[in-house]
Amino acid sequence: MNRVLILGGTKYFGKKLVQLLLDKDIEVTIATRGKEKDEFGNRVNRLIIDRMSRESQIEAFKDKSWDVVFDQTCYSPQEVKDTVEALNGNVKRYIFTSTQAVYDFGLDHKEEDFNPYHFQFEYKTRMEYPGIYGYQEAKRAAEAVLFAQADLEVVAVRFPMVVSKDDYTERLKFHVDKVLKGEPIGIPDMKVGFSFILADEAAQFLFGIAQSSFTGPINPGSKGSMSLEEIITKIERVAEKSAIIEKELTKENASPYGMPGTFETNTEKALSLGFKFSDLNEMIDELITYYVKNK
Template sequence: MNKVLVLGGTQYFGKKLVEMLIDHGNEVTIATRGTKADPFGDKVNRLRIDREKKETLAEAFKGKEWDLVYDQSCFSPTEARDTSELLCGRVGRYIFTSSQAVYEFGTLHKEEDFNPFTYPIKYKGRREYPGYVGYKEAKRASEAVFHQLGQFETVSSRFPIVVSEDDYTERLKFHVDKILSGQAIGIPQPEMRYSFIEAAEAANFLVKIGKSDYIGPINPGSAGDISLQELIDKIELLTGKEAIVDKNPPSDSMSPYALPGSWSIDTSRAAALGYGFMDLHLLLDTLIKKYIMAYGKISE
């Protein structure tokens, strides 16, 4: 039985990760602010921490050791440094949930397109990283801290857009609902392209990469990418309705995927290591059909 610490783990695919770790027979501890209920009952141990207050981590981690850590809640290099210092010598392997946002806008980025081992670090807190630009910089700098300090065998999992039927952000569902209701969708640049991964597959990947001996950055997800226009075409075909696309929209109709540029990843390294993911078009078709069915029930 492995002793596993999950920093976070009470939201979206973090919950799926914890459930899978429990099912695999691990002794799981979750460390959170304790402000959100979780569904795990007595199947996990709980620690209360605030990632912005180092002293809470020091108190929570005192006298404890784990075989493996999954970090779902780090959003600044300061948090990465504090956690690394306090867990040094207490943990062998560290799996950091990063993002494709570490890359510049563009398509099918390979892992070497961002090097965390040489990236200059400026230590700031999470509140100093607003918006998409801030999120991008925070993930870059956090990766850099974990890899450059070298306290653990570290994996940075650079996830693309995570989707599922129970996606609390409802970003994909937004497009289906707008088309079904005949409302405009704001897409200034429909040619922008993005990559995706299904939430349960994201959690399963984390479980498996944690058991492996892989170290370094890695891009998991469904192979390839899709443009916003292709996504709209797909929804039109499956709904039988024509989309109204506005290239100069008001903010309330703007697509949540309407970013300033393309963001997609090359997943060939993960595939070469034996990690498989759902076909991109099958994934999106399946979810779109479920959202269509859900919309019909709501309309009734």
């Protein structure tokens, strides 16, 4: 792997991936809308694209080739179809950032619990997939398009919730802040939970799986899942304050983790390939402690 294209790469673990690649003296090209500044200066190449415009990608990718493409910004089957056609066979390996949300709610989901090869869909744009169930269908359909490409080595990385001290979404921090301020948190079901992965480990996984010979869908992340009830209990212990939980949701109190059900993925396949992930309890404890101490 000498030359890579990253669709995205200017936010969160995308930036961490870029840095990992640069540290290994790999030539990196970032393709974005050009609206987000990055910190990489002249160490990266930059292309301007619009994922909803096939023509912009054809123009940007013309007469260029890469060993690997990391797709961080696809939210519809039409987008990935346009991208594959614009690349026109000039990339060998396609690493797609997918999501645990391709599964239905439930526990211990293995990769085969959603089979993209048999998924029926229509070509739609991202604007035609509203809400959480639209997001699920969009990512499922995007995987289906990619795995139908016979001339591409495709990996669909089904990420769980990504967390870190520098998480710009502040979804976990939201709960810590509410407890510290004595403000209510809107949670319809405290038993709902998720699998998680550290942002640094997400970037490391993308880097590692790109260099492997593995193809297919794969679940990275810490083993198991953690419920909102467990998260709130941990926050209460560290903050030494009781949480105020309300079932009625408002714009101000609604938990960003307030999903209708649990997403838990089985990571045995990733572990069997030699990847290692942080212990879930230790990871969440450390993050909560950090947020409390740096309030």
